[in-house]
Amino acid sequence: MKTRKLYNRIKGLRVERGLSRKQLADQIGVNPQTVGYLERQDYNPSLDLAFRISEFFEFPVEFIFSTSSMKPMSEGLRDEINDSLRFK
């Protein structure tokens, strides 16, 4: 069975919190190289690791991981602001 590629926001979230790969790796219990693989989207994490990551960043799993390509967080925020302004 061929697995689907999972897209994620790990790099953006890590950089935004000013963490190094090693610091994040220590927090989620993997090797720093694995964080690199996750950030490059070369490796699909297990459900357990995905939940550990989401618990660490305090975001829902579906916010961090997706099966379709993700917009940058700033773009998402801009859309949200535009939507809220449109309602006013």
Added chain:
Amino acid sequence: MKNLKFLSVINLAALLVMNIAFYFVFRGRVASHLYDGAGIASLVVVAVTFIPLFWKSGIWKLTHAKADKLDERELALTHWALSESYGWFAVICLVIMLAFSFIGKMNICPQYTISMPLVASLIYLSHVLPGVMIAWKYGVQKRSE
């Protein structure tokens, strides 16, 4: 990564040359010093390429680490490397056995039996083959501890 691919080719080729050279030494043909020299030189090449290829790259540590010391990606990687290398190693052993039976049947070199260098090479190969698989497909696997 290309460098590791190149080094693994050199390492395994030197191992093959060493076995061929020692095969001729065992056959007791003329100029056996030449084959002795080639065998020893190949052994040196194997040892010299081993250091950057398996030791400094961290691949040896990864393939020989206990399962509880690895994370899930590394476990999946070592599992893949071990199953691939198991297949390759089985094929290599069977080809060697076939070659020996052929040599015996054809009476090419009846005095040549499985030699110490060949057995040592197979032991070495069984240990490094998973690492070769990783070096070939993924490159350096340095672990921080």
